[in-house]
Amino acid sequence: MSRLVVVSNRIALPEEGKASAGGLAVGILDALKSTGGVWFGWDGEISEIGEEEELVNTQEHDGITYASFGLNQNDYDLYYLQFSNAVIWPAFHYRLDLVQYQREAWEGYCSVNRLLAERLQPMLKPDDILWIHDYHLLPFAAELRKLGVNNPIGFFLHIPFPTPEIFNALPPHDALLTMLCQYDLLGFQTENDRLAFLDSVSQVTQIESRAAKQHRAFDNDFATEVYPIGIEPDSIKEMASGPLPPKMAAMKRDLGDIKNIIACERLDYSKGLPERFLAYESLLENYPQHRSNIRYTQIAPTSRGDVQAYQDIRHQLETEAGRINGKYGTLGWTPLYYLNQHFDRRLLMKIFRLTDVALITPLRDGMNLVAKEYVAAQNPDDPGVLVLSRFAGAANELTSALIVNPYDRDDVAAALDKALTMPREERVARYNDMMAVLRRNDIANWRKTFLKDLQALSSPHGNEGNDPVKDRPELA
Known part of the structure; x- marks a missing residue:
C-alpha cells in the first residue's frame, strides 16, 4: 500500500496528542496509523530573523514520522497573520470588509509555501500519496509540481469556499485558482462550496467537465467532491x-x-x-x-x-x-x-x-x-x-x-x-x-472516502500524451 504523507499548517506532535485529540488530528492520526506515513507541518515555534534554523526535525512514534519545522518572525507575519488570517480567512467567511490585502503579504504567503515544498520534496517516495489540508496551503501543489513531484496530491478545505462575487474580488484570485487546479482531488465540506469553487474558475477561464465531478482547467485535470467531516x-x-x-x-x-x-x-x-x-x-x-x-x-x-x-x-x-x-x-x-x-x-x-x-x-x-x-x-x-x-x-x-x-x-x-x-x-x-x-458520516468514513478517491487518481500528473482523468473511476 502507498505511504500517506499529510501536510497541514500545524502538526500535533506526539507529546501534544492528548490536547489535540479532536477534529482534524483524529482523522489524520487514524489514517496514518492504518497505512504508516509522514505528518509534515509547522511546530508552532517562531525564531528571530537571522537565527540558524533546523530545516526539518523528525521523530518516530507508533509508525508515524512527525516532520516539523519552525518559521522565522517575518515568514510568520506575512504567511500566517497578514495573508492566511487577514485575507483568506475573512474573505472565505464572506467578510470582504475585513480583508487587508498587501502585495508583500501575498508574496510572503507564496514564498512560505515554496519553502515548505522544498523542505518536503526530498522526503517523498515515488509511490507516496499526499493529502494537504486547509487554506494556509492553497498554492502547495503548484509549488511541488514546479519541483517535479508527480505523486497524486489531494486537498481538503476545512472552511467555506465563497461565491465568485467574493472570491474573485481578491487581487490574486486568478493565481490562486490556477494553483488550486494543480491538485488531483479537491475536497469540500458542502456541495455549495464545491459549486462556488467551480463557478469561480469558470469566470476566469474555460472549464471543461470530462465526467461527473471531473474537470479540466488551466491545462490541468482534477476532480472535485464533497466530504463532510465528522466526529467519533x-x-x-x-x-x-x-x-x-x-x-x-x-x-x-x-x-x-x-x-x-x-x-x-x-x-x-x-x-x-x-x-x-x-x-x-x-x-x-x-x-x-x-x-x-x-x-x-x-x-x-x-x-x-x-x-x-x-x-x-x-x-x-x-x-x-x-x-x-x-x-x-x-x-x-x-x-x-x-x-x-x-x-x-x-x-x-x-x-x-x-x-x-x-x-x-x-x-x-x-x-x-x-x-x-x-x-x-x-x-x-x-x-x-x-x-x-x-x-x-x-x-x-x-x-x-x-x-x-x-x-x-x-x-x-x-x-x-x-x-x-x-x-x-x-x-x-x-x-x-x-x-x-x-x-x-463519522470521521473514519470521512478519511476513508477521501483517501479511497485519491488513491484512485493514480495516473502520473502532467505526463505528455496522457489524460490523467481518462482512466479514473467516476467519483460518487
Missing part, C-alpha cells in the same frame, strides 16, 4: 458519560431547575457572537416567562489575539454581556455568563451533557464540529436540543436541529423558546435522527 460519536459519548467532577456536581445541585443554554467556540467574528447575544436579549424581552429560569453560558477562548478584528470583538462581547446582565439580572440571577477561557475537552463534553440547549449560530462555518459533538454528548433518554445556524455546514446533515437564520434575532429567540419548552418525546426523536447521521 462513541468517543464523545464516553467522555461525556460517567461521574461528574466534584465542582460540577455541586454546580448542578445549586442550579436546581434552572435550564442551561450553552455555546462554545473560539473567539472569532465568523461565529456570530454579537448577533447571538442580541438574540438572547430578544428571548428575555419577548418571552419574559424564562427570566430567572434559564442561564446562557458562552465559552469563547481568545484566538489570534494579535489581530485587531479579534480584539474588537472581544471588547464588544464584554460590553454587551455587561449591558444585558445589568438590564435583566437580579440579585439572585445572572442571565448571561461570558467566559473568555479554554476548557479541557473531556470536561467540556460533560458540560454539554448537562445542558438543555446548545446555541450554535455562526454567520458562516465550513462544518462546525461543536454542533456534532454536542449531539453525541447527550443522554439518549433525556437529550438536549440543538439550535443551529443555517450557514453552518453541519446544517446540511443535522436537519433535525432547530435551524435558524443568525441574522434574525427574533427567529433565534423563537427557536430558543421552542427548545426550552420542547417535550421529551420530540427531543428524543430529533436526537435519534441526528445520531444516525453522525454514525453514518
Whole structure:
C-alpha cells in the first residue's frame, strides 16, 4: 500500500496528542496509523530573523514520522497573520470588509509555501500519496509540481469556499485558482462550496467537465467532491458519560431547575457572537416567562489575539454581556455568563451533557464540529436540543436541529423558546435522527472516502500524451 504523507499548517506532535485529540488530528492520526506515513507541518515555534534554523526535525512514534519545522518572525507575519488570517480567512467567511490585502503579504504567503515544498520534496517516495489540508496551503501543489513531484496530491478545505462575487474580488484570485487546479482531488465540506469553487474558475477561464465531478482547467485535470467531516460519536459519548467532577456536581445541585443554554467556540467574528447575544436579549424581552429560569453560558477562548478584528470583538462581547446582565439580572440571577477561557475537552463534553440547549449560530462555518459533538454528548433518554445556524455546514446533515437564520434575532429567540419548552418525546426523536447521521458520516468514513478517491487518481500528473482523468473511476 502507498505511504500517506499529510501536510497541514500545524502538526500535533506526539507529546501534544492528548490536547489535540479532536477534529482534524483524529482523522489524520487514524489514517496514518492504518497505512504508516509522514505528518509534515509547522511546530508552532517562531525564531528571530537571522537565527540558524533546523530545516526539518523528525521523530518516530507508533509508525508515524512527525516532520516539523519552525518559521522565522517575518515568514510568520506575512504567511500566517497578514495573508492566511487577514485575507483568506475573512474573505472565505464572506467578510470582504475585513480583508487587508498587501502585495508583500501575498508574496510572503507564496514564498512560505515554496519553502515548505522544498523542505518536503526530498522526503517523498515515488509511490507516496499526499493529502494537504486547509487554506494556509492553497498554492502547495503548484509549488511541488514546479519541483517535479508527480505523486497524486489531494486537498481538503476545512472552511467555506465563497461565491465568485467574493472570491474573485481578491487581487490574486486568478493565481490562486490556477494553483488550486494543480491538485488531483479537491475536497469540500458542502456541495455549495464545491459549486462556488467551480463557478469561480469558470469566470476566469474555460472549464471543461470530462465526467461527473471531473474537470479540466488551466491545462490541468482534477476532480472535485464533497466530504463532510465528522466526529467519533462513541468517543464523545464516553467522555461525556460517567461521574461528574466534584465542582460540577455541586454546580448542578445549586442550579436546581434552572435550564442551561450553552455555546462554545473560539473567539472569532465568523461565529456570530454579537448577533447571538442580541438574540438572547430578544428571548428575555419577548418571552419574559424564562427570566430567572434559564442561564446562557458562552465559552469563547481568545484566538489570534494579535489581530485587531479579534480584539474588537472581544471588547464588544464584554460590553454587551455587561449591558444585558445589568438590564435583566437580579440579585439572585445572572442571565448571561461570558467566559473568555479554554476548557479541557473531556470536561467540556460533560458540560454539554448537562445542558438543555446548545446555541450554535455562526454567520458562516465550513462544518462546525461543536454542533456534532454536542449531539453525541447527550443522554439518549433525556437529550438536549440543538439550535443551529443555517450557514453552518453541519446544517446540511443535522436537519433535525432547530435551524435558524443568525441574522434574525427574533427567529433565534423563537427557536430558543421552542427548545426550552420542547417535550421529551420530540427531543428524543430529533436526537435519534441526528445520531444516525453522525454514525453514518463519522470521521473514519470521512478519511476513508477521501483517501479511497485519491488513491484512485493514480495516473502520473502532467505526463505528455496522457489524460490523467481518462482512466479514473467516476467519483460518487
